[in-house]
Amino acid sequence: MADFRERQIRLVHELMYQIKVQEVMTRDVVCFEPTNTFREIQRCMKEQRFSGTPIVEDGTLVGMVSIDDIISAFDGGYIDDAIGPYMTREVATIPQNYSVIAASNLFNKHRYGRLPVVEAPRSRRLVGLLTFSDILSHLLLAMNSIAERVERQEHSLVEGAKQAKDTLRFELAPDDFDLAGMASTTVKKHLKKAGLQPDVLRRIAVICYEAEINVIIHSLGGFMEVRLLPDSVTIEVVDEGPGIPDLEKAMEAGFTTANEKIRSLGFGAGMGIVNMKRCADDFRITSSMETGTIVQATVKLSPDDATTDAD
Ligand SMILES: Nc1ncnc2c1ncn2[C@@H]1O[C@H](COP(=O)(O)OP(=O)(O)OP(=O)(O)O)[C@@H](O)[C@H]1O
Numbered sequence: 001m002a003d004f005r006e007r008q009i010r011l012v013h014e015l016m017y018q019i020k021v022q023e024v025m026t027r028d029v030v031c032f033e034p035t036n037t038f039r040e041i042q043r044c045m046k047e048q049r050f051s052g053t054p055i056v057e058d059g060t061l062v063g064m065v066s067i068d069d070i071i072s073a074f075d076g077g078y079i080d081d082a083i084g085p086y087m088t089r090e091v092a093t094i095p096q097n098y099s100v101i102a103a104s105n106l107f108n109k110h111r112y113g114r115l116p117v118v119e120a121p122r123s124r125r126l127v128g129l130l131t132f133s134d135i136l137s138h139l140l141l142a143m144n145s146i147a148e149r150v151e152r153q154e155h156s157l158v159e160g161a162k163q164a165k166d167t168l169r170f171e172l173a174p175d176d177f178d179l180a181g182m183a184s185t186t187v188k189k190h191l192k193k194a195g196l197q198p199d200v201l202r203r204i205a206v207i208c209y210e211a212e213i214n215v216i217i218h219s220l221g222g223f224m225e226v227r228l229l230p231d232s233v234t235i236e237v238v239d240e241g242p243g244i245p246d247l248e249k250a251m252e253a254g255f256t257t258a259n260e261k262i263r264s265l266g267f268g269a270g271m272g273i274v275n276m277k278r279c280a281d282d283f284r285i286t287s288s289m290e291t292g293t294i295v296q297a298t299v300k301l302s303p304d305d306a307t308t309d310a311d
Pocket residue numbers: 210214215217218219239241242243244250251255256257258266267268269270271272273274293
């Protein structure tokens with residue numbers, strides 16, 4: 001599994017794809033018309049502390065004026081002229097329904113301070129203004145709410161683990177990649193505390209992880225139950241479907257139905273079931289197109305495993 005930092009970077013990247021320009025842009029844009037003078041714009045810039053403004057005519061974007069243009073107007077002695085003949089007319093824009101990753105690429109490539117947002121691709125109808133810091137603040141908010149959710153989930157997992165002394169149960173939500181791997185990590189922590197040997201722990205962790213990820217990626221959701229018995233650990237993972245049409249094929253090394261997006265997240269090598277089977281002393285997988293898939297695995301404890309003082 002990718003380490004924490006890599007996962008964070010991947011998360012930011014994924015969020016950038018999900019956030020739309022219209023969610024983060026400023027809608028209340030101060031605009032000017034080609035008949036306004038440089039001086040009028042300069043006064044407003046000074047008062048309201050912005051460094052560039054779109055120029056519109058009847059709601060249509062016709063140009064941009066930046067602080068550099070104002071400085072040139074001072075230098076050139078035409079600060080009281082209307083901006084129309086001087087303003088930049090070749091303006092890069094971003095449509096409101098694009099994801100902010102596209103805007104971020106434009107910011108990086110051209111070093112723009114701000115991008116006028118238009119109603120649709122090829123439209124010149126101005127609907128907002130976007131700066132890189134608009135994207136950043138939204139990203140921080142999104143990261144924060146994910147962090148809070150993870151914290152809450154971790155807390156409730158630990159609480160759940162305490163309630164049932166030797167049984168751990170986790171609900172697994174479909175497509176919840178933010179929490180992917182959390183249940184198996186908690187199982188590992190708990191069983192380590194219970195005194196299981198590293199080799200046994202590793203095998204249990206692989207089975208839990210692969211089964212957990214399969215439910216998240218391939219199913220409509222389900223649960224995982226891990227029981228610590230006197231001489232073994234049993235893992236049962238049950239989901240609500242849609243089931244595996246050809247189980248024999250699914251158990252072959254390299255077989256996968258994972259799509260491009262899943263693969264870009266690092267899953268979908270088609271090795272999950274093979275790895276689970278390899279790590280288990282007893283392994284069963286049953287699947288029905290009506291009820292879903294059930295994975296049952298047992299890992300025998302080694303004589304050195306201290307299970308009596310499990311807390
Ligand atoms: N719980 C499930 N529900 C529905 N289909 C599943 C489930 N688990 C596995 N499958 C199917 O079996 C295939 C093989 O699963 P396996 O875990 O071996 O590989 P993978 O998930 O595709 O990739 P990897 O586990 O290597 O990331 C999957 O691609 C999917 O089609």
